[in-house]
Amino acid sequence: MAxxxxxxxxxxxxxxxxxxxxxxxxxxxxxxxxxxxSGGRDQIRVFHSRQLGEEKETIEQTRAGAxxxxxxxxxxxxxxxxxxxxxxxxxxxxxxDHLQKVLDGPIGNEILNSFEPFGFVxxxxxxxxxxxxxxxxxxxxxxxxxxGLRLRVQxxxxxxxxxxxxxxxxxxxxxxxVITGLATKLxxxxxxxxxxxxxxxxxKFAGFYTITEHTMSPEVLVMSKKAWxxxxxxxxxxxxxAAQLSSRFMREKWKDLEQQSRRQAEAAGVTIVSDFxxxxxxxxxxxIYAKAQRSPGTAALIARIRQVE
Numbered sequence: 001m002a003x004x005x006x007x008x009x010x011x012x013x014x015x016x017x018x019x020x021x022x023x024x025x026x027x028x029x030x031x032x033x034x035x036x037x038s039g040g041r042d043q044i045r046v047f048h049s050r051q052l053g054e055e056k057e058t059i060e061q062t063r064a065g066a067x068x069x070x071x072x073x074x075x076x077x078x079x080x081x082x083x084x085x086x087x088x089x090x091x092x093x094x095x096x097d098h099l100q101k102v103l104d105g106p107i108g109n110e111i112l113n114s115f116e117p118f119g120f121v122x123x124x125x126x127x128x129x130x131x132x133x134x135x136x137x138x139x140x141x142x143x144x145x146x147x148g149l150r151l152r153v154q155x156x157x158x159x160x161x162x163x164x165x166x167x168x169x170x171x172x173x174x175x176x177x178v179i180t181g182l183a184t185k186l187x188x189x190x191x192x193x194x195x196x197x198x199x200x201x202x203x204k205f206a207g208f209y210t211i212t213e214h215t216m217s218p219e220v221l222v223m224s225k226k227a228w229x230x231x232x233x234x235x236x237x238x239x240x241x242a243a244q245l246s247s248r249f250m251r252e253k254w255k256d257l258e259q260q261s262r263r264q265a266e267a268a269g270v271t272i273v274s275d276f277x278x279x280x281x282x283x284x285x286x287x288i289y290a291k292a293q294r295s296p297g298t299a300a301l302i303a304r305i306r307q308v309e
Contacts, residue, residue, distance in 0.1 A: 009042055009043065011042065013070070015046065015048045021195070026126060026250035030243055034238060044069065050176055054174040055072055068223060070221070072219065074217035078158065079155075085158055086301050090288065091281065103125045103127070127250070129216070129254060130193060131192050136206045140273060142276070143277065143284060147167040150171050150188045151188065152187045153173075160172060162215075165288055178190050179200055194257075194265070212278075
């Protein structure tokens, strides 16, 4: 191994997911590119598996400048950056293709550029597939099936509102506590994407998975303003480019993992419901949209997203 240059700097990156997860692999790829192109001057050290804390804490620490880079969930960072809440709106995206066109186009750029006033620099999005509802009580096909279920949600007001609008009871829990919640019947279920459902072993405790695909809120890679301001113009360009390339890499890895996770759940005997009453679920969101659209900026952004073909 070549000795590190005298002025080498190490940037700390946080990710709550496990070591082999696509976002962690993407951060590592980004780190390798940056180390190579900066001649070893800039190094990224990736802390995965909640080593630096749950996301709620790591976001705070990134904002304070104690963590340099953070791969965070859209719904959680939405507590700070209002535009991210729009991307987390339920049933906003028609498909993953629609989502990717929005993120890769001018709207995606505008949203990333809107982070700075809130103490973060948005570098890139990582798609995290679509979130769907799973539980251990009954298959969910209609709103009547969801009624009364205790569902874990992220520590996010929007997600709590969504679950309440469906007639279920939201229980805000950190990601790391969901497995215990399911095992002890503190909760009946949760909502997440295929890889999260399987890599956490939730599928062993929740045998019914409905492909509601209610949100496709992307993850986002942010840098603390403090770390960003310490970079030269060339370094900033390098960090942005490496982040974008890591996002493309993550998309491919994600697709593979999604298919593999679904097959694993099927093999374990999980009941997968794809024919649910989507129109009724969408209609139940009218109050959430009415509330969000009170802000003219949000209403305009929702309209623009829906217009993307």
